Amino acid sequence: MSKVSNGYGGEKQQLNDGRDSRGETAKLGTDRFVNNPILTPADVKPFREDFEVIGTFNAGVAMYDGETILLSRVAERPKVTDATIVRIPFYDHEAARLAIHNFDTRQSEFDFSDPRGISSKSGKHTAYLTSLSYLRIARSRDGIHFTVDEKAFMFPENEYEAFGLEDPRITQIGDEYYITYTSVSSLGVGVGLAMTTDFKRVQRLGLIFPPENKDVVIFPEVIEGKYYALHRPSVSGLGNPEIWVASSTDLVHWGGHRHLMGIRPDSWDSVRLGAGAVPIKTEDGWLEIYHGSDEEGRYTLGAVLLDLKDPTKIIARSDRPILEPEADYEVNGFYKNVVFSCGLIAEGDRLRIYYGVADTAMAGVELDLQDVMDSLNLQRV
Numbered sequence: 001m002s003k004v005s006n007g008y009g010g011e012k013q014q015l016n017d018g019r020d021s022r023g024e025t026a027k028l029g030t031d032r033f034v035n036n037p038i039l040t041p042a043d044v045k046p047f048r049e050d051f052e053v054i055g056t057f058n059a060g061v062a063m064y065d066g067e068t069i070l071l072s073r074v075a076e077r078p079k080v081t082d083a084t085i086v087r088i089p090f091y092d093h094e095a096a097r098l099a100i101h102n103f104d105t106r107q108s109e110f111d112f113s114d115p116r117g118i119s120s121k122s123g124k125h126t127a128y129l130t131s132l133s134y135l136r137i138a139r140s141r142d143g144i145h146f147t148v149d150e151k152a153f154m155f156p157e158n159e160y161e162a163f164g165l166e167d168p169r170i171t172q173i174g175d176e177y178y179i180t181y182t183s184v185s186s187l188g189v190g191v192g193l194a195m196t197t198d199f200k201r202v203q204r205l206g207l208i209f210p211p212e213n214k215d216v217v218i219f220p221e222v223i224e225g226k227y228y229a230l231h232r233p234s235v236s237g238l239g240n241p242e243i244w245v246a247s248s249t250d251l252v253h254w255g256g257h258r259h260l261m262g263i264r265p266d267s268w269d270s271v272r273l274g275a276g277a278v279p280i281k282t283e284d285g286w287l288e289i290y291h292g293s294d295e296e297g298r299y300t301l302g303a304v305l306l307d308l309k310d311p312t313k314i315i316a317r318s319d320r321p322i323l324e325p326e327a328d329y330e331v332n333g334f335y336k337n338v339v340f341s342c343g344l345i346a347e348g349d350r351l352r353i354y355y356g357v358a359d360t361a362m363a364g365v366e367l368d369l370q371d372v373m374d375s376l377n378l379q380r381v
Helices: 369-377
Strands: 051-064 069-080 085-092 097-104 119-120 126-129 132-140 164-173 176-185 186-198 204-210 213-218 225-234 243-248 256-262 274-275 280-282 283-295 299-306 314-317 338-347 348-355 360-369
Touching: 051 132, 051 176, 051 348, 069 085, 069 164, 085 126, 085 132, 097 274, 132 176, 164 213, 164 338, 176 213, 186 213, 225 274, 243 274, 256 280, 256 314, 283 338, 283 369, 299 338, 299 369, 314 369, 348 369, 360 369
Parallel strands: 051 164, 051 338, 051 360, 132 164
Antiparallel strands: 051 069, 069 132, 085 097, 119 126, 164 176, 176 186, 186 204, 213 225, 225 243, 243 256, 274 283, 280 283, 283 299, 299 314, 338 348, 348 360
């Protein structure tokens, strides 16, 4: 039986009996939390009275001082009373303040059909996002019921974060917690790095992967003298959005980039891939829970097993999802049919995965580690 060789601390939680609150069965012996979704927009107070929270999702996960930490991406937008006006929030780094730009939807040079952003009709590129994302902490003693901090943990503060901070991952190395996050602005989508020791104070360490890149997770220990990270370059010409691996000696400067794994035609991960949770060390290899999407834009979770001494080598990979959108809160929301994980807690033979649902809320599920490993052992790479 496979076991986690360096799992997180904390007491194991008692979850449900294999069915969620709608009586739906999960795959691979999964146990969805009975109180899913565990974190919703209604649980978060907007940072301004004239704003509304439209999503709290895709949270990085850590254990600290006996608490489960969810470092959630919170998306907010200005309230509107005129249907012909779209109010765009952004951080004005020159004035060092939050600003709002109003767009008239009758302007012919822009496309307003996507609720997530405004695109220019000429170049078909996203010009602005309709919401601003930042990072906020939710804390729990039992891993199930969470209380949201009153203030943001990380809010945009420079030109690379003008449109927001998204989808954090948290890697614990010793007493330090390293946070990778997507940094979004008109300059593109890159990856920032920050560090905290107490989840009260945080130090930004700069942009470690330039645009276009995202979905960066750092392995939780030095491997053969190097730090390793998974990342996902975006492409506009040749190539596909797939998972790459890089190495570093100091966590800040990264190189040695190599392609790790690609999309698979006619599969659940046929259009794009991205690293999800921070890899966990098992007796059989580094287990990475990743996300994939198909032609219908449906996001599901799978797994890949990497060599313990050389994480550029794949041992096995999911041929079918280990978790897919089935429950109502996973199927319906701001962006339908999405399960997307940025973190998990590994305890013995169980994996407690926290995941974003429909780009709206957070949910939780437990999987049996051996079930995941067995599904890999039966599949082709």
